[in-house]
Amino acid sequence: MGALRAEARAGGDRVRRRRHRRRRAARLREARRAAIAEGRHRAADQISVCRARGAQRAVRARPLSRVRLGAVSYLNVRPLVYGLERRDDVSLRFDVPSECARLLAAGEIDLGMVPSITYLDRPTDRIVPGVCIGSDGPVASVALFARKPIHDVRSIALDTSSRTSAMLTKVLCARKFGIAPAFVPHQPDLAGMLASADAALLIGDPALFVDYAALGATKIDLGDAWTSMTGLPFVWAVWSGPSDAVTARTVSVLNDAARDGGGHLDAIADEYCADRPERRGAARAYLRNNLRFALDARAIDGLRTYFREAASLGLVADRALEWFA
Template sequence: MGVGSVNPVRLGAVGYLNARPLTWALDRAPERWQIRYDVPSVCAALLHAGEVDLGLIPSIEYLSASDYRFVPGVGVGSRGPVASVALFSRVPVASIRRIAADTSSRTSVALLKVLCRHRFRIAPELVPHGPDLQAMLRGFDAALLIGDPALDADHAALGAQKVDLGEEWTAMTGLPFIYAAWAGRPGAVDDGDVAALQAAQVEGTASTDAIAEEYGAGDPAATARAAVYLRHNVRYGLGPEEAAGLQTFLDYAVEIGAAPRRRGLEFF
């Protein structure tokens, strides 16, 4: 569509803190980008329905269409602890039988299923549940939370342990994990748009102090936690190593039945 287009590029973007470095700069160019913010699953639904040109979608959603392409070099990932995708358990992991699962991202649910089978060696029942940790742990052995609810959860007060799924993935595979990336169909964006999205990531990752202050909203402790999270937990980019981790995850997702067919990675 490009900078000279009459209509802005329609984006479906995740409203979580971890995605903010990708959208921080885009918000200041409304003539070029029309952004709708929501949870990851809704961003994916908007893309599938053709209501946005690009979606910052959970990585597993790439397999939902045969023609999706990723924006090269741009992604939300981790290599080691991510802090915001976690299993909270009130029993030892080996004893987990039922998990209340926040289904805001199919990627996180699929990652949990992969880890349950291949790392934890358990086969629990996963039941969809709203992201309320206290309510989740009231009726289940464990709970899956993602995004800001996972960051903010006071699990210790509830007597629960926190199992970081990003850390467990890298321990199992030796690879980074990509939670979300910009994706769309061929022709959705041009080379200028791709370059602008890549530049926005560079600007956003250089602006983590300002983003943390925005998130903290005057609370120094929340601001400090956000700054540590953005600097040390989340990794931004989608280079060769991240692509290898992403392809490995997608192949696992097909193997466990969470996605229909294998696909190699394709980019704009």
């Protein structure tokens, strides 16, 4: 009996040890599963943190608002806005110069490539330094057309799309041509203008591409007339807007766009004239030979001189030039 009891006790011990080992193995398996799960949670947490940080960086990198730009709808502005339409931090629209000025006054754009005379209308505005639409001699796209000598002209039909050009016409009539004609606002239609007046002012693409010889008219280039009178360039349009409209970064972006555009003038002309390929040669020559886009010291002298001349005739009130930083 004692031997049987001893064997039973030994058997019970073996059973208990097996149960213990099974429980211990189960605990180890559970611990491993918990560790794996914890590792997965930590990895998931790390991924979530990385994603959150990435999203934060994306939010910081994304501009808070787009700068709204308005530019004239003619060929002469295209080198200055080269590549801007592909940017996410600006929006760009094209209109005639007078409409750009209206949009700026209405607060519908932050910055406009507007007729330079518009700057005098808005005492809190600033000018973007470095870039403009200018000329130093013949400009080709701003001209008087007449069927008689300029000194015999008694009336001029004005294309009112740009106040700068209309104002320059009045300055040149008084200071260079020595005439005092009547000025009549008119839509930019040369035949109709010459039917109602002795001469006509056209600007932009209509002046550049019109077949004036077919109407028996001659062309007087106002850029050439200005430079021959003053020895200075003329500034037709500038980027301008309220003093708090843009940052130094936007100023840099606009200057970079102008530099890039200056290196692609032929391509810009060809694309602009895609629907009228016969105009490509004239468009290329115009961008290369008639325009200057640098608002440098000579251009600034020309702009100041123009403002003084217009003010001396009582056409505007002059003011100092102020710039975006």
